[in-house]
Amino acid sequence: MPSRAVHRRTVLRAAALGPAFGLAGGCAGLGRATGLGESVRIAVSWSSTELAAFQRVLGRYVDDCALVPLGDDIDAALGANPTGRPDIVALPQPKLVRANRDRLAPLPDEVWHHDFDALWSPQLPAYGGRHHAVPFKLAHSSVVWYRRRLFVEHGLDTPRSWTDWLDLNERIVERTGVAPLALGGADGWLLARFFENVLLRHFDDTYDALVAGERGGWAGRDVRDAFGMVAEMWGASGALAGGPERALVAQYPEAVLEVFRHHTAAMVAAPAFAESVTRSFGVPDDEIGTFTFPSAAGLDGRLVVTGDLLVLTAPASPAARRVLRHLCTPDAPVPWIRDTGGFIAADPETDTREYSQNLLELALELARPSNDLQFGLSDTVALGALLQEVLQNLLRALAAGTEPGEAAREAATAMADAGRAAR
Template sequence: MSRRSVIRAGGLAVASLGLPGCSVLTATAGVGDDMRVGVSWSATELEAFRDVLANYRGGYELVPFGDDIASALGARTAGRPDLVAMPQPGTVAAGLDDLAPLPEDLWREEYHRYAPSRDDRHYALPFKLSHASVVWYRRRLFAEHGLEPPGTWADWMDLNQRIIDDPDLGGAGIAPLALGCADGWLLAVSMENVLLRHFPDTYDALSQPGYDPRLWTDGDVEKALRMLGDMWSVPGAISGGLDRALVLQYPDTVQEAFLYRRAAMVVAPDYAESVIRSFGTAADDVDTFTFPAREGTTPPLAVAGDLLVLVKPARRPAYNLLRYLAGPAAPVPWIRDTGGFIAANPDTDSRYYSDTLRRLASEVHEKEPRFRLSDQLGPAGGKEGLALVLQQLVHDLASGMPPATAARTAAPKMAEIAGAYR
C-alpha cells in the first residue's frame, strides 16, 4: 500500500465516473464550468489543495485518482481530467503524446531539473516538490543526552548502538528508529537513499529508460540491501521490533517517534511535517538531518514532486487554472496551514515555511536533485515491485535470516520483477 492509499479517508462525495481507475469525485464550489482536475492526493493533502484553490474564481471539479493517477493521462471519455497533478515524472515522460505544451511564459529555467521536455517544448510545470533525503529526529532528546546527528553511515550505526545501550534511552524502551513496513513505499525511501548517497552511479543506471533488469543483481544493490539489513536487524534498533514494524503504516511510524516517543528518529520525506503538526508536537522538539552519504562525497538529494500537465485537447479553463497555480502565492495556504509542502516556484515567500521546511526547501532548490527511483521505474517501483521486495526483506530479517542472506535473496527477486515489466 502506498503513502497515498494509507492516508485516504472518507468524507468525500462519491459519484460514478467513466474514468479508468477513478473511484471518487469531489465536486467543489464552481460557477458552471465542468473543468476537471485530476490529483493523487486524499484526506489531509486533498483538503490542503482545496484551500489552495479557495481563491480561484473559476469552476472546477477535483477528481482524486489515488494510486491510479497514471490512468488520468490516457482517459478519453467525456469525464476525463483537463489538468492533472502527476506525482510520477516517469509517467509524464512516457505520456507526452497525450499532453498539450505549456505556455512558454510560465516556464522558468529552474524547472529543467524536475520536468521532462521534448523538442524544446515543455509539457509539465513543477508545482509541489518533496525532499526525500530526510531523517526526522527528536531534538530535545538528542540535546538532553549529548547526541549528535550522524554524518556518515558508520556514525549512524554507532549512534543507534549508543541509544540502545543507554539505560535512560534503550533501557527505558526508546529505540533509535521507527520503521513502517506496511507501507512499502516508506521502506523504498530508505533503500533509494542508500543507493543514491552511497552508489550514485548504480542509482543513475537504474533510472535510465530501458535499463537492463539484471542491474538489480549488481553488487552495489546487494550492498545497499545489506546495509539496511545490518541496521534494521540489530536487537533493539527498531521500535517495537521488526514483527511490529511489519504492520505499522506511514502515519503510525511518524507518531511512534513524535507522539508516543518510543523512537528517536524516523526516515520520512518532508511532508511528514503535516503528520507531526496534527498532534501538536512543539516545534523546538522537531529537527532533521540529511540522510548520510558515503564519506568524502556530496551526492544528490532524492526528491519527489507533483507536476501539473494539460491533457489534450487542453481547454481555456485548464490554462486559466494552470496560470493560477503557477503563481508564487498559490501554495501559501498549504505551506502555512498544513505544512509539508515545498513550492517549486522559488519566488514563493519563504516566511510562510516553518524553520525546518524553510531549510529543507533551500536544500531542494540549491542542491543537485534526483527523482525518487520508485517514481521512475513505473510498475516495478510500486507496491508489487520494489516495495514488495523490501517488505519481504524485513519479514526475512524478522524471522532470523542473516542480513547478508536476506540481501542475496532480495536482489535477484527484484531483477525478476523488473524483467517481468519489460
C-alpha cells in the same frame, strides 16, 4: 500484488473515473465564483490534511473545481477514456508523464520557469518546443526526522556516516528505552525512499546507471551491498519500533507519530512533507530536528527528491488552462506552506518567509547550486513498483526471523532476476 490492493484499484477506477467523475469529492457551483462556465476536474494523490490544503491553494477557483483523491492509484486518471479523464492531474512520478504524453496537452508557455531547466528538463523534456508537465511541489526526500529533546537529554549526536548511524542506533537502545527507528512498511514507497538514499549516497554510479536504463544494473554488487546495509539496520535487535511485524502494517503517518506523539521511536526517515503530520498534531517546531541521510565521503551533495507535477489532459479546456495558470503563480501555494506545512514550492519566486525553520533549511538545501538532486528510482524507472514490493518482502523475511544477510541476498536476487527479464 495482494488481492486487497487489486480490489481497491478496481473500485477506484470504477467509482472515480466513470461517468460520475465530476461528482467526486470537491466543489460544485459551476462558474459561480469566477465565471469559468464549467467545472474543472482535478485528480490528485493527496488525502486528508493535504487535500484540504490544496483546496485552499485553489483560492477563488475552489467552487469551480471537482477534486478526486486517488492516492497511490493516481495513474488511473490518465488511463481513463477521454470522456472520463480529468482536466488536470497532479502526478507524483515523472515517468507517468513520459508514458502518457499522447494523452496530455501542451502547457501554456508562460507557466514554465527558466529556473526549472537544470533540475527538471532531463526528466520532463520538451517535445516540439512545448512542455507537458510543470513542477508544483517539491519534497526533500533525504531527510531523517528526530526527537530533539531525546537527543539532548541522552547526549546523542546526529550521525555523519553510515557507521555513525549504526552506532547511534545501539546507543539509543542502550540509553533511552525506545527504538531508534519508526518505519511505515505498509507504504512501500517509504521503504523505497530508504533504499534509494542508501544507493545514491553510497553507490551513485550504479544509481545513475539504473536511471539511464543500463543493462545489468540491478545485478551488480553495489545493489547487493545496498540491500545488505538496509537489512543490517532494519534487522538489528530492537531497531524498529514494535519490531518488523509492526513496521509491516504501519503507514507513513503512523511512523511519524511513533516518533513525535507516541514517543516509541527516536527517528523516522521520511520526506519533507512529514511536517504536515507533525503540525496537524500540534508538535512544537523546537521539538523537531532533522539531519540529512548519511553518505559516503564526497557524495553528501547527492540528494533524493520527489515532486508533484501538474499536467493538462487533452484536449485542454480554456477553464482548465486558467486554473493551471493560477496554480503556477508564486503566491498560490502560500496557504499550504503557512497553514499546513510540508510543502516546498517548486517555483523559486515563492516567498520563503512562511516556511517553518525546519522546512526553510530543507528548502535551502535543495536550492544549493552545488547539490545534485535525483528523483527516486520508484518514480523514474520501470521496476520502481517492484522495488517497493521487494523491500516489503525483505521486511517480511526479517519479521519471520530470517538473518539480515540472507534477507538482503533474497531481495537482491529478486531485483536482478526482474532486471534480466525486463530486457
